[in-house]
Amino acid sequence: MAATMLAATLVLLPAQGRAGTGCGSEPLAPRKLADAAQTALTVADALDRRDAPLALVARVGTDLSAQGLVYSHVGFVVRDHPAGRWTAVHLLNECGSDRSNLYSQGLVNFFADDLVKQDARIVWLEPELAQRLAERLRALPQTALHQPHYNLIARPGSVEYQNSTAWVLETVGAALSPTPAPNRDAAYAAAQRDGFRADRVHIPYSKRVLGGLFSANVAFTDHPIATRLGGEYPVVTVRSIVEYLERSGHVQAQQEWRNGRAMTALGAL
Numbered sequence: 001m002a003a004t005m006l007a008a009t010l011v012l013l014p015a016q017g018r019a020g021t022g023c024g025s026e027p028l029a030p031r032k033l034a035d036a037a038q039t040a041l042t043v044a045d046a047l048d049r050r051d052a053p054l055a056l057v058a059r060v061g062t063d064l065s066a067q068g069l070v071y072s073h074v075g076f077v078v079r080d081h082p083a084g085r086w087t088a089v090h091l092l093n094e095c096g097s098d099r100s101n102l103y104s105q106g107l108v109n110f111f112a113d114d115l116v117k118q119d120a121r122i123v124w125l126e127p128e129l130a131q132r133l134a135e136r137l138r139a140l141p142q143t144a145l146h147q148p149h150y151n152l153i154a155r156p157g158s159v160e161y162q163n164s165t166a167w168v169l170e171t172v173g174a175a176l177s178p179t180p181a182p183n184r185d186a187a188y189a190a191a192q193r194d195g196f197r198a199d200r201v202h203i204p205y206s207k208r209v210l211g212g213l214f215s216a217n218v219a220f221t222d223h224p225i226a227t228r229l230g231g232e233y234p235v236v237t238v239r240s241i242v243e244y245l246e247r248s249g250h251v252q253a254q255q256e257w258r259n260g261r262a263m264t265a266l267g268a269l
Helices: 002-007 030-050 107-111 127-136 165-174 186-191 205-210 224-228 239-249
Strands: 052-060 073-081 084-093 100-106 117-125 199-202 232-235 253-256
Touching: 002 030, 030 052, 030 073, 030 084, 030 107, 030 117, 030 239, 052 107, 052 127, 052 239, 073 127, 073 165, 073 239, 084 107, 084 165, 100 107, 117 127, 117 205, 117 239, 127 165, 165 186, 224 232, 239 253
Parallel strands: none
Antiparallel strands: 052 073, 052 117, 073 084, 084 100, 117 253, 199 232
């Protein structure tokens, strides 16, 4: 079933956005497309076998090893979405600009974004939360909680900016919120009350000034002066989201692939 579904999606639509990177005009190399299709088939098969209404799927779009991180991007994958059997719903930066948009993509497209590696991790959530999230995401753009002003290092809880991981966290928070239609503030507060704690990314002031880190999709001014001088930036990372969900008892199961092989034990995030 997974192979049939994915075969119809092998012709990629033109890339409209990337997770914090620029967009090139050259098509993806055949080898990379084949690798993306194989990862998509592997993930779809795992999703079909468990058959939950929704899962989180993480990918490695950017090398964050210098920050001690593995996965750079995460999205929701929804079963029986209007766009397809397994559809990735996620926020993407518009080609390195200061704007973002929400996308619904097949799994091949999700893994064909010129990634650093074809590693992947699925996080299945406890059934009640997964069902609430799936219903919410099938109904988008209603209550989307989307702030199109993008910042790669958006401060957690920022009203002025948002990045892809912050949108995922706030969407989870909205599903947990007692308010029927929470705004972004209420959604983030619900995740905090439930146990979310931001990660810390170290960016020295000298590297900011001398290392060419100024670009349209990075806004250091979203953080207070003390943070900018100290260089320890609180951010929502894939690691912080998954560790929070684990601590709060929302994770039902996980599965991971590194270098094309299933892991017998989960690796670092």
